[in-house]
Amino acid sequence: MTITKSTQYSRRRSRLSRLFAWVCLACTVLCVCVLFVLLGSILRHGAPWLTATFLTSYPSRFPEQAGILPALVSSLWLIALTALFSVPIGVGTALYLEEYAAASTWRRLVQLNIANLAGVPSIVYGILGLGLFVRTLALHRSILAGALTLSLVVLPIVILAAQEALRAVPGSIRQASYALGATRWQTVWFQVLPASLPGIMTGVILAISRALGEAAPLVAIGAATFITFIPNNPGDEFSALPVQIYDWAARPQAEFHDVAAAGIIVLLTVLILMNASAVYLRYRYGKRIRW
Amino acid sequence: MGSPPINGEIVAHRRKWGEDIIHVGLFCCAAVSILTTVGIVGVLVVEAAQFFREVSIVDFLTDTRWSPLLKPQHFGILPLMCGTFLVTVGAAIVALPIGLGAAIYLSEYASPTVREIVKPILEVLAGIPSVVFGYLAVVSISPIIRDWFPSANVFNAASASIVVGFMILPMVVSLSEDVLRSVPRSLREAAYALGATKLDVTVKVIVPAALSGIVASFLLALSRAIGETMAVTLAAGASPKLTLNPLESIQTMTAYIVQISQGDIPAGTIEYRTIFAVGLALFVVTMSLNVLAQWFVSRMQEKYE
Numbered sequence: 096m097t098i099t100k101s102t103q104y105s106r107r108r109s110r111l112s113r114l115f116a117w118v119c120l121a122c123t124v125l126c127v128c129v130l131f132v133l134l135g136s137i138l139r140h141g142a143p144w145l146t147a148t149f150l151t152s153y154p155s156r157f158p159e160q161a162g163i164l165p166a167l168v169s170s171l172w173l174i175a176l177t178a179l180f181s182v183p184i185g186v187g188t189a190l191y192l193e194e195y196a197a198a199s200t201w202r203r204l205v206q207l208n209i210a211n212l213a214g215v216p217s218i219v220y221g222i223l224g225l226g227l228f229v230r231t232l233a234l235h236r237s238i239l240a241g242a243l244t245l246s247l248v249v250l251p252i253v254i255l256a257a258q259e260a261l262r263a264v265p266g267s268i269r270q271a272s273y274a275l276g277a278t279r280w281q282t283v284w285f286q287v288l289p290a291s292l293p294g295i296m297t298g299v300i301l302a303i304s305r306a307l308g309e310a311a312p313l314v315a316i317g318a319a320t321f322i323t324f325i326p327n328n329p330g331d332e333f334s335a336l337p338v339q340i341y342d343w344a345a346r347p348q349a350e351f352h353d354v355a356a357a358g359i360i361v362l363l364t365v366l367i368l369m370n371a372s373a374v375y376l377r378y379r380y381g382k383r384i385r386w
Numbered sequence: 387m388g389s390p391p392i393n394g395e396i397v398a399h400r401r402k403w404g405e406d407i408i409h410v411g412l413f414c415c416a417a418v419s420i421l422t423t424v425g426i427v428g429v430l431v432v433e434a435a436q437f438f439r440e441v442s443i444v445d446f447l448t449d450t451r452w453s454p455l456l457k458p459q460h461f462g463i464l465p466l467m468c469g470t471f472l473v474t475v476g477a478a479i480v481a482l483p484i485g486l487g488a489a490i491y492l493s494e495y496a497s498p499t500v501r502e503i504v505k506p507i508l509e510v511l512a513g514i515p516s517v518v519f520g521y522l523a524v525v526s527i528s529p530i531i532r533d534w535f536p537s538a539n540v541f542n543a544a545s546a547s548i549v550v551g552f553m554i555l556p557m558v559v560s561l562s563e564d565v566l567r568s569v570p571r572s573l574r575e576a577a578y579a580l581g582a583t584k585l586d587v588t589v590k591v592i593v594p595a596a597l598s599g600i601v602a603s604f605l606l607a608l609s610r611a612i613g614e615t616m617a618v619t620l621a622a623g624a625s626p627k628l629t630l631n632p633l634e635s636i637q638t639m640t641a642y643i644v645q646i647s648q649g650d651i652p653a654g655t656i657e658y659r660t661i662f663a664v665g666l667a668l669f670v671v672t673m674s675l676n677v678l679a680q681w682f683v684s685r686m687q688e689k690y691e
Contacts, residue, residue, distance in 0.1 A: 112585035116495050123504060126559060129552050130511045136526050149405070154610050189416030195412055197504030205416050207680075214606065214676035215669065216613020219426060222665040223649070226429035229652065247422050254419065265654070278401055280408045301513075308515025311615035311640070315647045315661075337517040337616070344521045344620055352525050359518050366513065374438050 110136050135284040137363075149357055153323045154339065158350035161369020163358050165322045165337035169238065170197025170307060170365070172318075172326060173335055176242030177249065177306045182299055184246075191256075194283050214250035220248045223316025236317040239329040244312050246317045249302035260291035293380045300373035304366050310337035310371025430669055433662035436610065440656050446663065452642075453661045454625040461660065463667055465626035469636035470542065470612055475624060476547020476632055477554060477611040482604055485558025492559070493566035494588050505560070512556035520620030523549040528621065531633070541623030547632060547678035549617050554607040561606065565599025566592060566685060598689070602682035609675035615640040639668045 152162020188209075196202040224244030234240040236269065264287050272282040288295075310318075313335050320333050320342035343355035437448070441461045449462025479517055529543040532538045569592050577587040593600070623635030624645055637645075643661045651658045 108583050108585070112455055112583040113584045116491070117589070119487045119491035119495060121493045122484045125484055126488050126511070126555055127504060128505050130507055130514075133514070133552075136522065137518070140525065184415045184418050185470070186418060187412045191412035191416040195409055199490070205420060205656060209419050210680065211673065211676055212422060212677075214609055214672060216615065216640065216672055218643055219430075219665055219669050219672075220616045221539075222431065222643065222662060223422075223426045223429050225647070226433065229423055248392065250419060251423070278405055280405055290686065304513055308513075308517070310515070310517045311644065314616075314644050316449065319646060332393070337515050340521065341517045341616055344524055355521050356525075359521060362515065362518070366515075369450075370513070 124352070130196050134363075140353045140361050141358075141360045142354050144357035145360055149354075153357050154321050154334075154342075158348065160345070160352070160356050161354050163336070163339060163361055165325055166334040166336050166363065167365075168325050169318075169322075169333040170336040170362075172238050172329070172333065172369070173245060173313075174303050174307050176238065176329060178244040178299065178303055180243060180246035180280055181302060182255050185250050185299075185302075186238070186295060188250075188254045189257035189261055190283060194257055209251050209254050212220050214245050216311075217248050218311040218315055219308055220244055221312030223247065224316045226311060228231045234330075236319070237330045238326055238333045240316055241313050241318060241333055241335070242329070244316055245309060246308040248312055249306050250311060252302040252305060253298055257291070257295045257302060260294025260298065261287060262324065263294060264290045272294065283329075293377045295381075296376050300369055300376075304336075305371055307366060307369070308337055308362070310335065310341050313338050314341070336365070387585075402628070405425070406581040425514055426669065428602055429667050430662055430666040431542070433659055434666045437656065437659040438661045441663075450644065452637075453478035453482075454657050459656075461663075463639075463664065465628045466637060466639045467665060467667070468628050469622065469626060470640070472543045472632060472636060473546050473618055473632060473638055474608055474611045476544060477550035477614075478604075478608060479553045480548055480551025481558050481607060481611075486562055486600065488555075488559045489562035490588055490593070491565055492537040493563045494584070495590065498511045501640060507557055508556040511552075512560070514553075516553065516616040517612060519553050520617035523617060523621035535633050539623065539635040540623060541635040542633050543622050543636045544632035546618045546622035546638075549621060550611050550614050550634055552638050554610050557610060560604030562596075563598050565596045565603065568599070568681050568686075569595045596686070598682040601687040602679040604684065605682065608674045609679070611673070613640065613672050615644060619644045639664050642667075 104260060148160075150167075151164055153165055155161045178219050188205075192202060192205060196205075202272050209253045219243060224240060224247070227238040229236060232240075234243070238274060268286050268290060269282055274288045277285070282373050318338045319332055319334050320338060322332055324331075324332050336358065340358040343351045346352075397452070444464055446461055449460055449465050451460035452465045453460045488639050492504060496504070523545040527548050528538075528542065531542060531544050532540070538544070572589055573591055573595055576619060577591045582590070615680050618638050619641040621639060622638060624641065625635045626637040626642065627634060629636065642664055646658065646661045
């Protein structure tokens, strides 16, 4: 009697256990499905609108004539300048924290500060950009102001990724370099940086992808949604892919929603190209290092 | 003493100088991040102080109407806070259970192959820009909600909640999975040795052991949901309202900042300064959640290191 009871009990427990595994699996499948439903819906709506005219035209009041060219060029300007500002400062900070600074209160403070900055909403950076770059430094609503704002947004990402890459370089490499009489900078420049380059590049591309998709800080500093010229220097007014998409998606007409989907396809294509190059770089330069 | 310095000494001397310059340069790079924080706090506090010279803090925090652009003007942040709260709670209902379930599956059940496939997919999902989710809310989710609940507004808090939930989902999964995997193997083995099923091990041993880390990942995800801007602006509408009905159109703090930035309100007016006051409130809320999350993380680390 007691034996059957306990068998029943243990059967029920193992059934429950299996049920739980299925529930967890369902959660995972759901996460994966979200991505595919999202991409499917965008492709279905946007693909018919993705024409050569769309890629080479300016924004328009009429959905058939609306194009993405100025937004695309602005976005390329923005990410190029953002990389130019954020990579040297970000990698420099990581080098300072990992290779130079002694364990001190100052170092802990900087590290804590970076962790906190990573959690600040991007719209708050937009407000900072508005107060500091647009008004105090009088850069107005220029590409330069936009790129400086985006640089601050992605700086924590660059720093944290570069720190991780630097930490992965074994200490023995540094000791060997010092033993041969190299100075600290020679060790960093000729040994540590080359060894950590693939990791740093992955982080940089991740950060630039983030900059490419950010609309909130740009809207806050006053990015335009209707520019009818190609921006050709950092002082020009600008739009951006996500800002343009936002504008289209916010309009009431359904046709503009499809135009927005076409814009999203362009944005995601640029993102995928960048990430593919990250994978390639990691593969290409990652092979040389053996320890 | 009197002899001229030999060549090697000059080189070494020059090298020392170069090294010092580089050290100072890198120090300046690190200072940029501190200056960013100082800049954020400075800009927000200085402009918000001007705002609070005209509107009392008590009114700001207790008035139940927010209508800075209409006469009579009201500057009570509660409706905006309420909108943010509504969207964040909705996103939490979507993302936290599903995220934790998926994290448990990936850490406790999945084979390495499945993990290798699912993790990159989650990374891609995490990398999709917020405005894309906003588009999804407007075009796909909102019509579905209106089919089910005909009383729902075109712009409603529910569709915003759902997409924000999707946005923070990958973050919950990857952070929670990391903490679940950091629970020492010995705990699992001890539980199995006592005859526990996999369910018992997971629910009664692993999850409690990793609880502070899981809480930290939830808090970080919520902070992200509170600061989420473009998707919410597109999906939730622009009518600040003190309501807990997810089918109504509302406005969040972030969406209000976008609305004012896009308008033609001249700098220096009280209407314009509202964005700094709202920005300050947003900054304080997200920062407190982040600090709390860090405290939970350090508690987790103390336990197992």
